[in-house]
Amino acid sequence: MSSPDTREVILEARELTREFDGVKALDRFSFKLHRGEVLGLLGANGAGKTTAMNCLLGLTLPTSGELNAFGMPLQANRIEILRRANFSSAYTALPGNLLVWQNLSVFAGIYGVPNPKQKIAELMELLEIAHLQKRVTGQLSAGESTRVNLVKAFLNDPELLMLDEPTASLDPDIADKVRKVVRKVQRERNIGILYTSHNMRDIEEVCDRVIFLHKGKIVCEGTPADIVAQSSSSSLEDVFIKIARDGEIVDEPEKEKAS
C-alpha cells in the first residue's frame, strides 16, 4: 500500500453531484489534487469529465457537494482562486482576429502579470513559438494555437492548472513537445495539474495519478501502472476500453476467479 500523500491539497471535491434533467452527469464525485501532482481525469465521452471540469472552473454549479481550492470554498472565493489558477482547452480559442501578442497582452493584463512583455517572450521561447508573436491568431495551425493557449495558461504562474485535452488534434511530434513542456513547467514550478485526455500516451507520460469515470462515478483510481496491473490488462488503453464498454476494470471471468 502506498503511503498517504502529505503534500498540500490545492483542489478538493467532496461528494460532487451534478444532475441534468434528472440524469446524474456526476454522482458523488470526490477527489483531492495535491500541489505538484498531475491528476488525469479519464473516461469515455459522457463519463462526466467535462462536467467535472466545468464545475471546478465555476462554469457550472454542482447540484450538491462541496468544492474547495487552496482551502477555500470555490463559489465564495472564485476570483481569488482563479487568480492563482489557469485553464487551457482544445475547445476554446483566443480571438482569431487579433495578433498573438495582442491576445496574450490582454490576458496578461487580466491576470495582472508584472513585466508582461518579458513574461510573454519567455514563455513563447519556452514553447518554441517566439516567431509567432506578430502572427494573426486565427491563422495559426492547430499545434501553434495549442501552444499559444498554453502560453496564456502559464502567464500568471498558476499554482493550479486545468488542461482539457491539450493535445487533441495535434500530430504526434507536436503532442510530444507539448507533453514535455507541460511536464517540465509543472516540475519546475511545482504546479498541480488536472488533466483530461483521450490519448492514453498523454496520460502515461504526464499524469502521476489517474481517476477513471464512468457515468459520473469513479470506477478506479491510482497510478497508471497500478491501474493496468489491477485490471490485468496489457495497457491503459485496454483499461479505458474495458471501462467505456463494461463500466468496470475487471472482466466477469476474472471476477469469478477472484471470488
Added chain:
Amino acid sequence: MNFYVIRALVMRYLFLYQRTPMRLVELVFWPLVDLVIWGNVTVFIQKNSDEKFASFVLFFLGAMILWDILFRAQQGVAISFLEDVWTRNLLNVFVAPVRTMEYLSATYIVGFLRILVTFVVMSVVSWFGYKFNVFQLQWWLLPFFLNLMIFGWSLGMISTALILRWGQAAESLAWAVPFFIQPFVAVFYRVEDMPAWSRPFAWLFPATPIFEGMRHVMDTGSASWSMLGLSFGLNALYLTLAGMLFVRVLNITRKRGLLTKFATQ
C-alpha cells in the same frame, strides 16, 4: 473592482478595432445614412413651411444624433459580449479572474468610445451639411448625453441577458431591443402627438424626457429640471434592474450548465 482588469478588457476591444478597421464602417456608415436621409427630409420640410417651423424642424437632426447615443451605448455592451461569443473567447474570459462588474464596466467604456466616434462624425456632418449645430443644446447636451448613454447601457445588459438565456439564436436581439422601445420614447415626435393609449407608456422610459427636453431647448432655450430628474431617476431604476437581470440570468446559465454549451457552440 480591479481597474487593470477593466483596462485589459477594453484594450482587447481596441485591438479588435485596430485590427479590423471595417468595423468602423458600422460606427460611421449607418449613422451617416440616417443623418443624410433625415437631413434631406428636414431640408424638404424647411423649404415648404414658414420660417419659425423651418428652424424648429431641425429637431429631426438633433433627435437622430441623440438616438444614436442611446443606440451606440446599447451596442457597445451587447456587441462586445457577442464578439467574445463569435471568437469562442467567452470561456477564457469567464474562467479568468474577471468580476461581472468588471466585464460590464469594460463594455460600458467601449460603448462610450463608440458613441464618441459616431457623435463627432455626425455633429460635424450635420453642421457642414445641414447647418445644424448640436451644441445649440448648450450645457443641456451633457445631461442628455449622460442619460441616453446610461439607458443604452441598461438596454445593452437586457439584450445580453436575453441572448445568454436563449443562446445565439437570439443574437438578433442585440440590434432589435432598442427598436422595441423607439416608438414609445418620442424620438421624432412629441408625446402629446402619440396615440392616447401609448402616452402613459412613454413616461416609463428615461429617454422620453430627454427627447422632449431636446425639443424644448431647441424651441425655448431651456428644458425642465423635473424632466431631467425624472430621467435620472428612471435610469437609476433601469440600471439596477438590468444589472440584477444580467446577474440572475448569468447564475441561471451557470446552474443549468448552459454557459459552456453557449460558449463552445
